Amino acid sequence: MFSPHGPTVRELAVQALSSVERGYDLLAPKFDLTPFRTPDAVLDAVAEALAARGPFDRGLDLCCGTGAGADVLRTVCRESVTGVDFSAGMLAVGRNQVPADAPPRVDWVRGDARALPFGAAFDLVVSFGAFGHFVPGELPGLFAQVHSVLRPGGRFAFPIGAPPGPASPWYWALFGFDAAMRVRNALWRPPFVMYYRTFRFADVRRELTCAGFTVEHQALEGLGRRPDGSPRCRLIVATRESGVPRPRPA
Template sequence: MFSSEGPTLRELAVQALSSVERGYDLLAPKFDHTPYRTPDRVLDAVARGLEPLGPFAAGLDLCCGTGAGVEVLARVCQRDVTGVDFSAGMLEVARRRTLPPGPEVSWVRADARALPFGPAFDLVVSFGAFGHFLPRELPGLFGQVRSVLRPDGCFAFPVAAPPRPGSPGYWTLLGFDAAMRVRNALWRPPFVMYYRTFRLGAVGRELSRAGFRTDLHALPEFGRRPDGSPRARLVVARRLP
């Protein structure tokens, strides 16, 4: 599937019938050869969006996977960066990643819903992980992020504009989420991965309740939709006192 170096259809099926943690442990060696890995174009756009807001001293990549987002932190952080993920397999691949000279990098295995840090970071980023959290989990997740940020620290992540109703992209995401709901109703353990549950309006409200002031920055690299709205935005949530 995807490429000669990517996972086979059988490997993807085994992953999909596993728990989230076990599934990513299995997928980890080939993850960077799938479309699930955040594209470099997105990473570069986020780094450019963060550069005017920094520099930052210490950064955390939440749900870092194989570590692609850590390269963004290395561009905007001066002292040290940390990647945290609950998949041992993904972290094993991340530790083998070749990074350019810069801040010291460390990798920590932990659940994003129970972070083992104090208020040690000036910047937290995350890429492509929020579909693994149900809407009812967002208050706790955002509370954990706030707890590891220093005063006035930033929580930043990119969001794409949702596909228009009736478009091919709309039906693709709707079909994927429906298939996952059926799978989770019939099979245990569940594999939580939904594309349509992380809605910007609701996310903004939950960030506010968790103690953040949120700003939206257009990512110009992705252009605008016919109505003039950005195709992609960078959410920057500042930790309030």
């Protein structure tokens, strides 16, 4: 799963015992050589789906890491692309990978997704592989922040994979990872928040609606379907409504 030039077991252990920010600063130089980077097949499928809905003017890659999502935005945005992340190390890698004179302009901003340093300036916000770093109780605030930086009619798009069933080895691998992470966070400080099984489709749709979005989804057909015919991955597209957010159900 890891490239021979990727992080060593020792490096991964040091990262896992650090804070999220410090851990990603340490991992940044080798991050793109790990399975934690969003696969190109997913990025390409999302880019194709967004191209059919665009073009857009200004795009934001939320929790951009080394910039895989920014590369998607560069294919569908005409004016500018911004990547925001709280890891200075990940931003530095992303900045070094994009030619400074390649259009559209790409800006790299250090910031917290829970307190975005922007106004309503963007037509499109994307995010890839970052939501496991937020516990479910943080989703209302996170989605409210995204809503606040989108222009009316702007879209928030991200892929969400179908959860594996109990018969799949991946189900137990992800279950074991999340369990180990909970034990680690109960015994060690600072916490490292990274869970794979807490970002559920029904919960996400409800919270996006409460945050003031109209939510739709489409199958990413290029990623195939499961034996029961359901898509392996969907693209969630949440459009900012012009009104105020709706009250959350009790």
